[in-house]
Amino acid sequence: MPSHPDRIKTPGVDATTGSLGQGTSLAAGIATGLNMQGSENYVYLIVGDGELNEGQCWEAFQYLAHFKLNRCIVIIDENKKQLDGTTQDILNPFDIEEKMRAFGFVTHKVKGDDLIAIDQAIEDCKKIEDQAVCIVLDTIKGQGVxxxxxxxxxxxxxxxxxxxxxxxxxxxxxxxxxxx
Ligand SMILES: Cc1ncc(C[n+]2csc(CCOP(=O)(O)OP(=O)(O)O)c2C)c(N)n1
Ligand SMILES: [Mg+2]
Structure with missing residues (x-):
């Protein structure tokens, strides 16, 4: 994997991103298109906790929630760190799960290294019919080493x-x- 997601280089990545925040709008657009086509496909949007500094994320979230685009599964990587320090020191995100709820999402919080719990959370999201969905991953940056x-x-x-x-x-x- 290159440092930024690249749809040409990494199988399974459908959108090349790197400018923080833009992936959220892209996913909301793809989810809108799929919804208009009556598609049963899902969009998986992975967002960093530092990336949440970008106001664009919150605009896209509000949009997803308003239009109940529940086939876009928002996954937030809460590793408590961003490029130049901890999220707490750089720009405190406060309680991310609570914020997503306030934005109209159904939320799940799971340990980021628990694949079974993540899988279960995704299945639980797929059961939600009339609300946007979000999984907050409690992760450790560099986990495993x-x-x-x-x-x-x-x-x-x-x-x-x-x-x-x-x-x-x-x-x-x-x-x-x-x-x-
Ligand atoms: C719009 C924009 N501003 C700044 C950067 C530089 N930048 C790259 S990664 C990063 C930190 C992102 O933090 P986080 O989303 O928490 O990701 P993590 O480092 O935890 O994987 C920054 C500021 C960027 N890529 N895009
Ligand atoms: Mg981070």
């Missing part, structure tokens, strides 16, 4: 080869345990 998890500034990192070896070994260890 202690070396990254414990690093303060872990948005984009340059490594000495020794650090690469430590991180790789930790990742392999996690994979062996079936947790990464």
């Amino acid at each position: 202690k070396f990254f998890e414990e690093m303060d500034a872990n948005h984009s990192v340059k490594f000495a080869s020794e650090a690469v070896q430590i991180a790789t070994n930790q990742a392999l260890e996690e994979l062996r345990k079936g947790r990464a």
